[in-house]
Amino acid sequence: MLDRRLNAFRSDLADIALKGQVEAECFVTPEPAMVTLPVVALRPKPDLNVGIDTELLMGEEVQVFERKNGWAWVQAVDDGYVGYLPEETLGPVAATTHVVTVPRTFVYSGPDLRFPTRMALSMGSRLTISGEAETRGTRYLLLSDGDALVAPHLSPISDPPVPDYVTVAGLFLETPYLWGGKSGFGIDCSGLVQLAMRMAGQEAPRDSDMQASGLGVPVERAELRRGDLVFWKGHVAIMEDETTMIHANGNTMSVARETLEAAIERIGWLYGTPTSYRRPVAET
Known part of the structure; x- marks a missing residue:
């Protein structure tokens, strides 16, 4: 099936x-x-x-x-x-030119931070920029209707991706946990992996079981390093270094940092021990 x-x-x-x-x-x-x-x-x-x-x-x-x-x-x-x-x-589909590169940002009704906001956007949102302006030293990028975003919050889609997806994931610390979430307003464990990796130019499947079965290559626990993934049944965490991990979790109901040892002990009574460890990008 x-x-x-x-x-x-x-x-x-x-x-x-x-x-x-x-x-x-x-x-x-x-x-x-x-x-x-x-x-x-x-x-x-x-x-x-x-x-x-x-x-x-x-x-x-x-x-x-x-x-x-x-x-x-x-x-x-x-x-x-x-x-x-x-x-x-x-x-309708339109050619987009820029992507939001911070966890959250605002769309203003014009190029001035004192103007009313139209909406808030998440990292990963794609927009079509048609111009730019500067107000009191702050540079803005303009949409076709005159709405504006703070320029440093976006990058051209054509720019090289950021080199380290773990750094991107760290920007989401304290973001609320949301089952199925994939934005700076609420995110789940596999959504954090997928969005952070996408900003680093790496594609990842959406759900943790998909990631556990086909993302990168398996490694042993003793080999864990920054950027490796730890999987439990229905959960995934990102190793920040050999001992500390970042994950969106239902315990703190947020994106949080904790040691792998503490997580294994805390999670074990309900979901058992980790089922696998993977390195998203194979060594070359």
Whole structure:
């Protein structure tokens, strides 16, 4: 059985790319679209009362298989995750030029920090910048409608990625834990890994079981170093060095730092000992 998280298929409708692999009454070619709100929850069913699987950020592209009753059934282009989101959160695909590089930032109604804010954006959000301005020594980047963001909070998408994803993950310390979260407003353990790695130019699957089965190469506990991952059943943590780790967790309900030994002792009574250790990028 194909993983429903990564393959768009139902008994009545399926991705044309899956024809011959699954049975469905109808196969469709998806249409491209883009997320137009700061953070949008992706759900396994078209129901606001259903818990979320993950989130999509402004500027992320999706493939749309169905629009019905105010919902869109989509697949995220970046990580292939399939789910439902409100149709009103989507718009046409546009070429983006910049990405937010700080955990959180504001969009102002003009190039002045004293102006009203329009919205807040998370790290990883993608925007189309059309100009720039300076007010009292602060440089702003402008959107086509005149709204503005503080320039140091963004980088051109064409810029080289940051070299160390662990440093990025550390920027999220004290960020609230959110099941399925993938933003600077709330994030879960595997979302932290995925977003931090993406900012460093490395792709990672969305969920911890996907990461544990296919991200990088396995290592032994005695070999752990900065950037390695520790997996428990349903959980993942990032090693900051040989003994300390960073993770979004339900114990502190935040992104926190603790020693591996303390975490093993604390988690063990409920989830057992770590199931594996992996190095996201193999040594060259």
